[in-house]
Amino acid sequence: MDIQLKKGLLDVCVLSVLRKEESYGYKIISDIAPYIEISESTLYPILKRLEATGAVTTHSREYNGRLRKYYAITEKGRQKIREFIEDIKEFEKIYQFILSGGEL
Amino acid sequence: MNRREWEKQFKKRLSSLPKSERAKALEYYGEMYADRRDAGMTEEEILREFGDPADAAEKLAADLRADAGGTGEAAHGGREATAGDTAARVFVAVLLFIFVGIPLLGIVFCLAAAGAALFVSGFAFILAGFADFVYFIVQMCLLGVSGALVAHLGLGLGIAAAGFLLTPLFLYLTKVFFRLCGKVFTVTGRIVTGKKREAN
Structure with a gap:
């Protein structure tokens, strides 16, 4: 995959x-x-990027006697998912166009 | 390879990143390791899953650089070096040598020469004082005692005494100058590579 x-x-x-x-x-x-x-x-750069862009927030919580970092989605992150779904719908049209050999 | 060796190699390969970034990446892998252990995996299985430390570090650093630069893969390692790149590097190296290297060597040479001169001059002082003293003792033996010759003896002893007093100071200054020679190299190296102090 690209x-x-x-x-x-x-x-x-x-x-x-x-x-x-x-x-x-x-x-x-x-x-x-x-x-x-x-x-x-x-995953590491993805999490860093999502945190930097405000799509997720982080906090550390104790687990089993050690600290574990938890990630939570923000409204900005949810918006990103919605935008992606819209993009996929666009892709779907292009996909159909390519499949049919350019004849829709 | 055990966990410690894996982390050591991983850290080494991340040396291009600032210290704080390296610490965060290690913390992340440490947490991943602990979670996989909790999930019942053995150390060997986990390290196999993590893959080669050099590859993991390389990939992580490349992704972080791409994100920081906002230029994607193309700017870092995505393009083969061309003959033009090599020529440009040689040109920069020559420029650096002429405008940085030669003056730098001059400075280092002068500092070393000053250090060596100070080292010698302390002992030269003592030696000259004694030579003066001995010379006028001989003179007195040959010509008989006179006030002027006794004064010269005193002068000789005075110079030797000054030599003894100054030698420790000169030796200390020699050490300082030689140290400065080394500093010139490290500071220039840091400026040329653009490495932050934190990254060392």
Whole structure:
């Protein structure tokens, strides 16, 4: 898959996981892994980027005697998901156009 | 490879990032490790999942740089170096050598020379004082004792004494100058590579 396309998809995948409830690094990877290939080194810059753009907020909470960082989606993050869904609808039209060989 | 070795290599490969960024990345991997352990994985399985530390660090640093620059992959490593790039690098290297390298070598040479001169001059003082003293002892033996010769003996001893007093100071200054030589190199290196103090 194209790197840029995958990057954009992963951003939304992470946000989607957080839409249900706040989550932490390992759980996010476990939730996404069945659908799209993701590793620790891929997720880290995504989380940093989402935090920097205000799509998620973070806080640390104690778990099992250690601190674990939790990520929660913001309204800006939800908006990003909605925009992505709109984009996909556009893509769907283009996809159909390409499939039919340019004859719609 | 165990966890500590993995982290060590990972950290080494992230040396281009500021210290605080490196610490955050390590913290992230530390948390991931702990969570995978809690999920029942062994150290070996986890490290296999993490992959090669050099690759992981490389990928992470490249992504962070791309985000920070906002220029994507193209600006970093996405493009092969061309002959023009090499020529430009050689040109910059020559310019650096002429306008930075040569003056720098001049400064270092002068500092070293000043240091060496100070080192020698302290001992030269003592030696000159004693030579003066001995010379006039011989003179007195040959010509007999006179007030002028005794005064010269005193002068010789005075110079030697001044030498003894000044030598520690000169030796200290020699050390300072030699240290400055080294500092000139490290400071210039830091300026040329553009590395922040924090990154060291």
